[in-house]
Structures are given as C-alpha cells and as structure tokens.
Amino acid sequence: MAESAKAQETSVRILDAAELLFIEHGFDGTSMRMITQSAGVNIAAVNYYFGSKDGLYRSVFERRTEPFARLTIANIDELERNNATPDVHAVVQAFIKSALQLGTDPALGGLVFVKLLARAYVEPHPILKESMPRRYGEVVRRYAGALGRALPHLTETEVHWRFHFLTSAMFSAFAGNNVLRLFMEHPVTNARDPQLVARNLMPFLVAGLTAPSAN
Amino acid sequence: MAESAKAQETSVRILDAAELLFIEHGFDGTSMRMITQSAGVNIAAVNYYFGSKDGLYRSVFERRTEPFARLTIANIDELERNNATPDVHAVVQAFIKSALQLGTDPALGGLVFVKLLARAYVEPHPILKESMPRRYGEVVRRYAGALGRALPHLTETEVHWRFHFLTSAMFSAFAGNNVLRLFMEHPVTNARDPQLVARNLMPFLVAGLTAPSAN
DNA sequence: TATAGTTTCAAACATACGTTTGAATAAAAC
DNA sequence: GTTTTATTCAAACGTATGTTTGAAACTATA
Incomplete structure (x- = not known):
C-alpha cells in the first residue's frame, strides 16, 4: 500500500499549500503550477494524489x-x-x-x-x-x-x-x-x-x- | 466623438453582461468569451471599449x-x-x-x-x-x-x-x-x-x- | 541482492486564455 | 460625394491552463 511517511508528507504539503492559495486567490485564480510550486512538489503530484484540480478542492474541504x-x-x-x-x-x-x-x-x-x-x-x-x-x-x-x-x-x-x-x-x-x-x-x-x-x-x-x- | 447610439449600446451591453457574470463566477472564473458571447458582441469589443479585462472590471464598478x-x-x-x-x-x-x-x-x-x-x-x-x-x-x-x-x-x-x-x-x-x-x-x-x-x-x-x- | 510496487520528474499534450491585427463596414464631417 | 473617423469582425497571436506520459528514482518485500 501507499502511505509511506514521505508520500503522506507530499499530499499533505499539497493540501496545505492549496488551502492557503484558494483563500487568497479563489479556485479559478489558483493554478496547478502555483500550488505545486508553493508546496515544493512536481506538477504531476496533484493529479497523482488527487486525480484532478477538482479532486484536490474536494479533498481540501474534506x-x-x-x-x-x-x-x-x-x-x-x-x-x-x-x-x-x-x-x-x-x-x-x-x-x-x-x-x-x-x-x-x-x-x-x-x-x-x-x-x-x-x-x-x-x-x-x-x-x-x-x-x-x-x-x-x-x-x-x-x-x-x-x-x-x-x-x-x-x-x-x-x-x-x-x-x-x-x-x-x-x-x-x-x-x-x-x-x-x-x-x-x-x-x-x-x-x-x-x-x-x-x-x-x-x-x-x-x-x-x-x-x-x-x- | 464617439457616443453614437449604437456604440453606447454595445459598451453598456458589455457592462451588463460582465456585471452578472462577475457575480456568478468571479473575476477569474469569467472569460472574455463568456462576456462577449453573453452580450452578443464581438470578442474584440471589450478591448476596444475598455482597453483590457481589468479595465472592464474597473468600469463595471465605476x-x-x-x-x-x-x-x-x-x-x-x-x-x-x-x-x-x-x-x-x-x-x-x-x-x-x-x-x-x-x-x-x-x-x-x-x-x-x-x-x-x-x-x-x-x-x-x-x-x-x-x-x-x-x-x-x-x-x-x-x-x-x-x-x-x-x-x-x-x-x-x-x-x-x-x-x-x-x-x-x-x-x-x-x-x-x-x-x-x-x-x-x-x-x-x-x-x-x-x-x-x-x-x-x-x-x-x-x-x-x-x-x-x-x- | 533481486523483484515488485510506489513515487517523482521533465517534457509534452490539447485546449483555453487575454489580446492584437488588419481588413470590412458604418457613421460623421466636410 | 468624398474623405475622415468610428465601429465591427474573423482570424490569428503568444502564453497559460489542467492533464498525461513514460522513464527514472526510490522503497519495500522476499
């Protein structure tokens, strides 16, 4: 299974970064590149962990x-x-x-x-x-x-x-x-x-x- | 000068359409194409009358x-x-x-x-x-x-x-x-x-x- | 150490974005 | 009626978007 310490850390870093950016710029005003750059992860990581930008938004709230x-x-x-x-x-x-x-x-x-x-x-x-x-x-x-x-x-x-x-x-x-x-x-x-x-x-x-x- | 009946009508139609769309989808969530399509004008009309999307936003409020x-x-x-x-x-x-x-x-x-x-x-x-x-x-x-x-x-x-x-x-x-x-x-x-x-x-x-x- | 599974990464994908162009049309000025 | 000015339009501009790819790097199990 997944859930290694490092992997979890990555998805959490994405959630943290996205949460802050969504507050500041809204959903449409926040790009994938802004999120991944702020989280210090590769741009493909969001789709890997959350499927899509919408999926990330859902997870941020969940x-x-x-x-x-x-x-x-x-x-x-x-x-x-x-x-x-x-x-x-x-x-x-x-x-x-x-x-x-x-x-x-x-x-x-x-x-x-x-x-x-x-x-x-x-x-x-x-x-x-x-x-x-x-x-x-x-x-x-x-x-x-x-x-x-x-x-x-x-x-x-x-x-x-x-x-x-x-x-x-x-x-x-x-x-x-x-x-x-x-x-x-x-x-x-x-x-x-x-x-x-x-x-x-x-x-x-x-x-x-x-x-x-x-x- | 400008301000012909038709020209005024165009810029006003843009303002009206943009105002509604900005409410519904926000600034970033509203595209030029959405605005011009909803107003029934050519896409270049916004830049012609308001200079830019930002300029339109300013005018909507003004x-x-x-x-x-x-x-x-x-x-x-x-x-x-x-x-x-x-x-x-x-x-x-x-x-x-x-x-x-x-x-x-x-x-x-x-x-x-x-x-x-x-x-x-x-x-x-x-x-x-x-x-x-x-x-x-x-x-x-x-x-x-x-x-x-x-x-x-x-x-x-x-x-x-x-x-x-x-x-x-x-x-x-x-x-x-x-x-x-x-x-x-x-x-x-x-x-x-x-x-x-x-x-x-x-x-x-x-x-x-x-x-x-x-x- | 070899193997299977997981995660990262640079690069490219197609599509949508805001904006610009230059010609066509309409209106106004002379 | 001709010339100037204002407006419309289809097409294209370069850039940014979300997403996908396939190989590389890493981690764990055996």
Missing part, C-alpha cells in the same frame, strides 16, 4: 469538514445535556465556542478553514453544493432548533432570518472580512485574535437575537 | 460606485439636518434605507450591485483596493461617526467592531448569501425581497448595536 462538524455537534450535545432548554446566551456561546476552538487549534486548520468557508460562502463551487449540506445540515438544524426554543416569541421564519444574520456576522468577523478594511485606507479595527472577536461578538449577537419580533 | 455613494451621503446629510444627534435606530434606518433604495431601483443596479460588492468583500482585486477607499471612505466615516455619537457608552474601537458586524450582516442579507442556502438542501428562508430583508434586519441590528459594552 480534511476540515468532519472534525469541525463533530466539534460543533459535541458542543450542542454537551449544552443540551446540562440544560434541557438553554437560553439564547448559552446557545450562542456554544456556537461561538466551536468557532473559537476551530480558530485556535492549528490541528483543525485554525482560522484558515474559517476563511475558506467564508469564501465558499459567496463562491459556490458545484463540489461544495453537493458535499456541504450532507455534513453541515445537521449542525444548522440543531442550532437553529435550539435557538428557536430559546426564542419562543419568534416565528420559525424569523428564527431562520436571525440565524442567517448571526452566521453572517460571525463568519465575517472570524475570517476578518471587514468592510472597514476594504473601504478605508487606515482601518481602526483589523485585529483578528479569535478571543477578541468572540468577546466583541457575543453581546452584539445575543442582543440582536433577543430583540422583539418585527411583526 | 458605473455603480458614484451613484450609490451619493445616495448614502445624501441620506445621512438629511438625517443630521433634521436631527442634531440622531439615535441608533435613526442611523441604522438611514443606512438600510440606502441599501433599500439601491436594491429597489434598477437604474442604480438593483440587487446586482449589492451582490457584486458582497463578492468584492472576500475577493479583493487590486483594482478595488485602489478605488473603493477613495469613494467609500467618507461614507464609512460618516456613518461610523454618527453611530459613535448615538452610542456614547462604547469606545471608538467597540463602535468599529459593531459597525463591522452590522455591515457584514446587512450585505449578506441583501445579497442573499445565506449559510442556510449553502449548508442545507431545503432552506426555509431564501426570500430576497429587499423590503422583507430590511424589516427583519432592523430590530436585530438596532438591538445588537445598543447592547451593553463587552468590557
């Missing part, structure tokens, strides 16, 4: 998807085990805790994967549309469900709206995609320390979610 | 940038004329009003431009980095300033954080970039009627912004 999903589910499992009907603060805390663990632990990809997700958000490659719902559908259902139970004054549709706002703000914040960064020459807030992001994000989200219904 | 900036500034001008120190609700309302006018008026680009901005957000082409701050720097300063005056219990840094969260949620919402859409096979909330977006967004944002300080 490496991160499962651990992050598991983490997120574990956090809401723990929350609901200790608290039958958790309040908004607790649900948001559990959700943010996942992003925080992800952003802090390099073994999970660190902030790199958050950025990749943020990009996939507006740049939906067909490959994602086919694989993301399968693994993250459950995550969304669990958190949106818990949020709904914590916000009985809102309709299901309203809960989904707010979950949408919540995730948008959260992803942008952790990924560091800041309107100030793009629109101003000297942004004041461009810190990206996950702990700092989380502390500033919490009160905003909790208050926003708890707001009275619009209807 | 067409929308100025009207939107003017609209946004006009709204805060009006707000501050009628109200020396507006409260949070009024500031957010003025800001959302701009997005709403933009999203509703096809002459301004409609939701198309919002989506383009949302994409530019995570896919920063060098051309944008050079042109956006020049025109939108003032917009950000004005609104962030007004927000700061309406939220005296927050530090300047905190105000910037919340402005970041506010814009992230708003742009995603109006652009329709929904986590539910990407992560679930049957999203509940994928409505994109600007009026509906605005009504759901308002209470969330106002409450989030008004939340007590994190420190």
Whole structure:
C-alpha cells in the first residue's frame, strides 16, 4: 500500500499549500503550477494524489469538514445535556465556542478553514453544493432548533432570518472580512485574535437575537 | 466623438453582461468569451471599449460606485439636518434605507450591485483596493461617526467592531448569501425581497448595536 | 541482492486564455 | 460625394491552463 511517511508528507504539503492559495486567490485564480510550486512538489503530484484540480478542492474541504462538524455537534450535545432548554446566551456561546476552538487549534486548520468557508460562502463551487449540506445540515438544524426554543416569541421564519444574520456576522468577523478594511485606507479595527472577536461578538449577537419580533 | 447610439449600446451591453457574470463566477472564473458571447458582441469589443479585462472590471464598478455613494451621503446629510444627534435606530434606518433604495431601483443596479460588492468583500482585486477607499471612505466615516455619537457608552474601537458586524450582516442579507442556502438542501428562508430583508434586519441590528459594552 | 510496487520528474499534450491585427463596414464631417 | 473617423469582425497571436506520459528514482518485500 501507499502511505509511506514521505508520500503522506507530499499530499499533505499539497493540501496545505492549496488551502492557503484558494483563500487568497479563489479556485479559478489558483493554478496547478502555483500550488505545486508553493508546496515544493512536481506538477504531476496533484493529479497523482488527487486525480484532478477538482479532486484536490474536494479533498481540501474534506480534511476540515468532519472534525469541525463533530466539534460543533459535541458542543450542542454537551449544552443540551446540562440544560434541557438553554437560553439564547448559552446557545450562542456554544456556537461561538466551536468557532473559537476551530480558530485556535492549528490541528483543525485554525482560522484558515474559517476563511475558506467564508469564501465558499459567496463562491459556490458545484463540489461544495453537493458535499456541504450532507455534513453541515445537521449542525444548522440543531442550532437553529435550539435557538428557536430559546426564542419562543419568534416565528420559525424569523428564527431562520436571525440565524442567517448571526452566521453572517460571525463568519465575517472570524475570517476578518471587514468592510472597514476594504473601504478605508487606515482601518481602526483589523485585529483578528479569535478571543477578541468572540468577546466583541457575543453581546452584539445575543442582543440582536433577543430583540422583539418585527411583526 | 464617439457616443453614437449604437456604440453606447454595445459598451453598456458589455457592462451588463460582465456585471452578472462577475457575480456568478468571479473575476477569474469569467472569460472574455463568456462576456462577449453573453452580450452578443464581438470578442474584440471589450478591448476596444475598455482597453483590457481589468479595465472592464474597473468600469463595471465605476458605473455603480458614484451613484450609490451619493445616495448614502445624501441620506445621512438629511438625517443630521433634521436631527442634531440622531439615535441608533435613526442611523441604522438611514443606512438600510440606502441599501433599500439601491436594491429597489434598477437604474442604480438593483440587487446586482449589492451582490457584486458582497463578492468584492472576500475577493479583493487590486483594482478595488485602489478605488473603493477613495469613494467609500467618507461614507464609512460618516456613518461610523454618527453611530459613535448615538452610542456614547462604547469606545471608538467597540463602535468599529459593531459597525463591522452590522455591515457584514446587512450585505449578506441583501445579497442573499445565506449559510442556510449553502449548508442545507431545503432552506426555509431564501426570500430576497429587499423590503422583507430590511424589516427583519432592523430590530436585530438596532438591538445588537445598543447592547451593553463587552468590557 | 533481486523483484515488485510506489513515487517523482521533465517534457509534452490539447485546449483555453487575454489580446492584437488588419481588413470590412458604418457613421460623421466636410 | 468624398474623405475622415468610428465601429465591427474573423482570424490569428503568444502564453497559460489542467492533464498525461513514460522513464527514472526510490522503497519495500522476499
């Protein structure tokens, strides 16, 4: 079988290099030669290990998807085990805790994967549309469900709206995609320390979610 | 001079086609042949009217940038004329009003431009980095300033954080970039009627912004 | 040490890219 | 009506793309 130490190292080097380049330049903006050069491997190595550029893209996500999903589910499992009907603060805390663990632990990809997700958000490659719902559908259902139970004054549709706002703000914040960064020459807030992001994000989200219904 | 009816029509057809394709496939994912084919013009027309693909990209933004900036500034001008120190609700309302006018008026680009901005957000082409701050720097300063005056219990840094969260949620919402859409096979909330977006967004944002300080 | 399997590599593959050309056509100016 | 200018067009430009090839180098098993 394959899986010699050296071989594994090569495919991992490719994944690492590709992940960073996909964030910076997107899928179409990243060429095979950029990837292999950055990884320090021969250009044929990508097709040898991953079959194609599309296959590499799939593998880049697959490496991160499962651990992050598991983490997120574990956090809401723990929350609901200790608290039958958790309040908004607790649900948001559990959700943010996942992003925080992800952003802090390099073994999970660190902030790199958050950025990749943020990009996939507006740049939906067909490959994602086919694989993301399968693994993250459950995550969304669990958190949106818990949020709904914590916000009985809102309709299901309203809960989904707010979950949408919540995730948008959260992803942008952790990924560091800041309107100030793009629109101003000297942004004041461009810190990206996950702990700092989380502390500033919490009160905003909790208050926003708890707001009275619009209807 | 140029500007014959036919010539203008050609360059406008190119801008329209390119704008849509850039949203769907990004800059690198959109080829000259895709653009000219979709616009129904010869492939050489882009270079004839815009010099290069980069030049076209610049022109696509330039067409929308100025009207939107003017609209946004006009709204805060009006707000501050009628109200020396507006409260949070009024500031957010003025800001959302701009997005709403933009999203509703096809002459301004409609939701198309919002989506383009949302994409530019995570896919920063060098051309944008050079042109956006020049025109939108003032917009950000004005609104962030007004927000700061309406939220005296927050530090300047905190105000910037919340402005970041506010814009992230708003742009995603109006652009329709929904986590539910990407992560679930049957999203509940994928409505994109600007009026509906605005009504759901308002209470969330106002409450989030008004939340007590994190420190 | 010989053999089988795995991984690397330089080179070439066909195709798509953005751009340029120069002639043909249309419009405007005189 | 002729000359100038502006626009369109098919074809080709050189370069970059993702992928494949087949031999070389390496690793493991016997």
